[in-house]
Amino acid sequence: MKKPFKICSLIDLVKSVLELLGGIALILVGAIQLSSAATQQERLPAAGLVLLGAVLVVISLCAFYWLSAFKKEFAKGGKEGYDFKLVLKYSILALIFAQMPTAVVTLIDRKQNRDWLEIRNPKRNTANDLFDEERPVYEEGYQSESKTIIRMVSSKKNDKAYRTRGIEDIGSKNNWKGWLYLAPVIILVAIFLIYPLINTIFISFTENYKYASGEFDGLTLTNFTYILGLTDKANGAHESYFVSYAIPNTFLLVIVTVPVSTIIALLIAVALNSIKWFQKILQTIFFLPYVTNAIAVGMVFSVIFDRQGVINFIFGTDTTWIYGANQYVAMVPLVMYIVWSSIPFKILIFLSGLQGIDKQYYQAAQIDAAPRWKVLAKVTVPLLSPQILYILITSFIGAWKEYTSVVGLFNGPGTRGRAGEPNMETIVFYIYENLNQNTSAAAAAAVFLFIIILAFTGLQFLASKKRVHY
Amino acid sequence: MAQQNTSTKTYIDFKSVRVNDNIVLSLEEAGKTVDAIKRTEKVSRIIMTVLTYAFILFLALIVVFPFYWMIITSLKQNDEIRATTQTFFPTIVMWSNYIHVFQVFDFTNYMFNTIVVAIFSTLGTLLTTILAAFAFARLRFKGRDAVFAIFLMTMMIPGEMMVISNYITVASFGWLGKDQTRIDAYLAMIVPFWTSVFYIYLLRQNFKQIPNELYLAAKVDGKSDWSFLWKVMVPLAAPTLISITILKFMGTWNSYVWPNLVTNQSDYRLISNGLRSSAFVDIDAGITEYGYQMAATVAVTVPLFLLFIFFRKYIMKGVGRAGIKG
CATH class of the missing domain: 1.20.58 (Methane Monooxygenase Hydroxylase; Chain G, domain 1)
Incomplete structure (x- = not known):
């Protein structure tokens, strides 16, 4: 440069x-x-x-x-x-x-x-230009003086050869046709993607938005401070659940489940890639959690982790994991469930990445008699870094939006059902809970989530610039 | 190196050495014979293989365990489920749990709703996706790349941003409210999902691989763009389209939040909602009947498994490329 x-x-x-x-x-x-x-x-x-x-x-x-x-x-x-x-x-x-x-x-x-x-x-x-002494005459080919390759590139106007034969070049004018093909998608995207995005940001700045009538009492910034528990509503309503439960729970899930599931998936993928027999069958088995209904398996986990369930029986403990459990104890089955359900996709991506790695690297490592862990750390992981980055970004975004797993496992926002405090609430859960009654606050929470995800993804891209080998 | 005076140097004549001569090569550093090194390498390789298999089989057991537990719990009596000693196989196999569940849980209704919603939202998605992917991949017009860039950018936005406003939009279409009919509920569950930017991207990449010569050949034969799309491109991209169909179907099977929001009667809801909202409570004892609950769970899981068994190749390929559930 x-x-x-x-x-x-x-x-x-x-x-x-x-x-x-x-x-x-x-x-x-x-x-x-x-x-x-x-x-x-x-x-x-x-x-x-x-x-x-x-x-x-x-x-x-x-x-x-x-x-x-x-x-x-x-x-x-x-x-x-x-x-x-x-x-x-x-x-x-x-x-x-x-x-x-x-x-x-x-x-x-x-x-x-x-x-x-x-x-x-x-x-x-x-x-005139061509015969002008001042201007260099360009020809196709290599110019040794300037050490550049000159190539004539035709512009659109010069496609007459095609047109005279009645073959419409794809580069010519099918302008309106293209828009015609796109019309259904553009209409749907405008109604169900672009408009909602702008509208949600707008709602987050309105006071007491009523979704049924679309009325609101003026613009304000207090929705954001309200969900963060800094200010109260005019009618004295105070919000403490978002700060005390939704944010810490979501954050905990993000920082625990993403690294744990990624590392386990990486190990399984490496192991699967190195074995000879039953590879296909095992691969299919590890893919099974992907083709399940999230709610259904959440219910299975709540049976497994029941007070009289099989986990307490195997380990000889008497812990209350699900109903009526402590917030942080209940995190254990939740994290295990999320990890269990998120590894298949990661294994699949890692495996396809591993199969693309040139065998020569491993042969070179073998000649140098490098130990296995060193091969994993110095050869496999760097060569797999594009896949790892992709997995990290998608699963971070996914983890910020955790919702159905909580519903499946606890059948409500908390371990004590509807009546108790929503101690297992996540940010997305908060949004859905407040959608009807307090639309403005829900919109503010959605914008909050949007900004966090954007910032996080941006940071990941920045951090990966040095470490990812494309 | 003594290359200079090669004439004077004498070499060992390797040809005269036979395998039978029992030469023993030894490496000075390790102080081991080659045979010994080979032996230790072989042993360590076997140990490594055994360890790898043990690791993988152990984790595979953990992965499979919830499924196993779901099935055996669905066949147990409630007393046995709640007993202090857990059994790993039901002492009395209770097929009657399933009969009870099909009587209590309106499985056919939820199943019908789910299939209707899945079919129509998949058809709509396929149509819009094919048209848009064709425009992006094959046609050239002003603003195409800009529109495509905007589309790709929308993939970054979390869906939760949209849910709030979409709820309001759907309500303003008159599909919500107290006098909601079954058709209204279906429309509210289908129409907002008629487009998926990700599938458009996926199909566009596939369409782009189809060589340009085919298009020009079709043009020479006097085919229009429209018939070229349906006669040539769609059949060639069939595997991707099948993957999209199956993933979309699985997405509907799994969808929970949106159907829950936009329907006011449980009759109109989908299978996930039915599963979570049904109580399965034993009226006399007032406790949840896990046996019934698990039987319903099995009934919900089995169709997906069947789909997986028949279309394993397409699902795994599609997920590998797509990576988004639903």
């Missing part, structure tokens, strides 16, 4: 890091102010600070992402190397999200390369 790019991207990096840190600081300051604020007038600016901080964090993460995408594309080098359209797209996105100096430099760079762009469109080489 050229020198101005290096300097500019350094400026970008520093700027984005500062933005990220500033955003986090703003969120913290706003949260502290919110917790000490007493009146509505004091709360509003504090909530504004939190929102501003969140926007900053999102913007800086987006900037990180687009900047790195842009750099990756640009680093392919040379005039022929990178795709201008992509570079332009990424630089515009980076420009929008964080006013990147690098993006500006790219746009200038594009102008300087105009000559090259023109030869892509031979129509511009009119007769």
Whole structure:
């Protein structure tokens, strides 16, 4: 990469890091102010600070992402190397999200390369141009002086040969036809995907939204502070379950189930890949938990972990796991159930990855007499890193949205049924519980979940840049 | 190295050495003969294989155990289930549990609902997916890549964001409420799932692999885009379409939240909802009859298993590529 790019991207990096840190600081300051604020007038600016901080964090993460995408594309080098359209797209996105100096430099760079762009469109080489002494005449082939390969690329206008024979080229104008084919999907996506997304974000800023009539009492920021238990509703309603149960439970499930199930699945996949006999049968057996009904197997687990069930019998214990259990004891069957049901998919992905690894690496390791664990750590895992990244991202997103497993296992939000406190509640559970009665709070919780998942996925992509070998 | 004076150097004549001569090579570092090293390697390989099989079989047992327990519990008497000594096979096989469950649990109704919803939502999804994938893979028009990028971006959004507004949307269509009919309930459960960005992506990748020459050949023969799609592309992409169908069917079989939200009568709900909401309580004792409960669970699980046995190849391939349940 050229020198101005290096300097500019350094400026970008520093700027984005500062933005990220500033955003986090703003969120913290706003949260502290919110917790000490007493009146509505004091709360509003504090909530504004939190929102501003969140926007900053999102913007800086987006900037990180687009900047790195842009750099990756640009680093392919040379005039022929990178795709201008992509570079332009990424630089515009980076420009929008964080006013990147690098993006500006790219746009200038594009102008300087105009000559090259023109030869892509031979129509511009009119007769006068060709005989002009000033302009170089391009021909297809290798130019030894500039050490570049020149290739004439036809533009759309030059496809006459096809058209005269009555064969419509796929590149010609079937504009309206394409949209016709897309119409059903676009209508459905607009109604059931795009509109709801915008609408949910909107609802999260309204007060007392009534889903039946669509009425609400003005815009507010208090929904977010309400679900976090910082402020109370006008009628004195106070929300403590979201902070005391939903967030910690979800977080615990995420940090326990994802690594545990990934490691177990990796070990099983490696073992399955190394055996000779019964490989297909065992593979099928390990896939079985995938083709089950989540609710049904949840009920089976609640029977297995019953007070008079088989687990207590085998281990000679007398623990209450499910009904009436302590919050953290009840986590054990829940985690086991989630791990049990999530390994088949991971094993399948890992196995297909393992089968794609070149055997030479293992032969080389064998010649060096490397011990097995070392082969696993230094050969298998690095070569499997794209699959591991994919699994980690999908299962992190899945774990943040845990819901049906709780319903299957506990038949309600808590271990004491409907009557007791919702001590097994997750974030998604909270959303569904409040959907009817308190739509605004449910929407706020959904937006909260959305931001967490986005931030987490972004962080994972960033962290993986160095470690994943594509 | 003494390559220079090769003429003076004498080499061992390997040809004259026979296997019968019992040469013993020994490696100085290890102080072991080659035979000994070979032997230890063989032994360690056998031990490793045995350990690997033990590990895998142990975990396979754990994976299978819930299924086994589900089946045997469904055949036990309630007294035996709640006894202090658990039995690993029912002392009296209670087939009557199943008869009781089919009397109490309205299995046929839930089954009917599930199949109707599964068939119509799968048909709708297939139609929209094929059309959209064709447009993305084969046709060229302005804004195609932009639309595709937006579609891909929507995959990042958690479904829970949409549920709230979709609920409101469906309500505004008049499909919810007190006077909900069976058709309304079906529509509310089917229509929002008529499109899946992920399947579009999957099928587009498949369509892209079909060579361009086929398209041009069809054009020479005077076929329109429409008949090319249905006569050539769809049959060629049949395995992917089967995978999509099965995954979609499994998704409907598993769906719990949405049917629960948008129906106001348990008659209209799907199999998962029926399973979780049915009580299976022994009225005299006031405790849950696990035997009945598990019999119902088996009845719900078996159809999926049959599907899996018949379409194992398509399911595992589809999941390997798709990786999303439902």
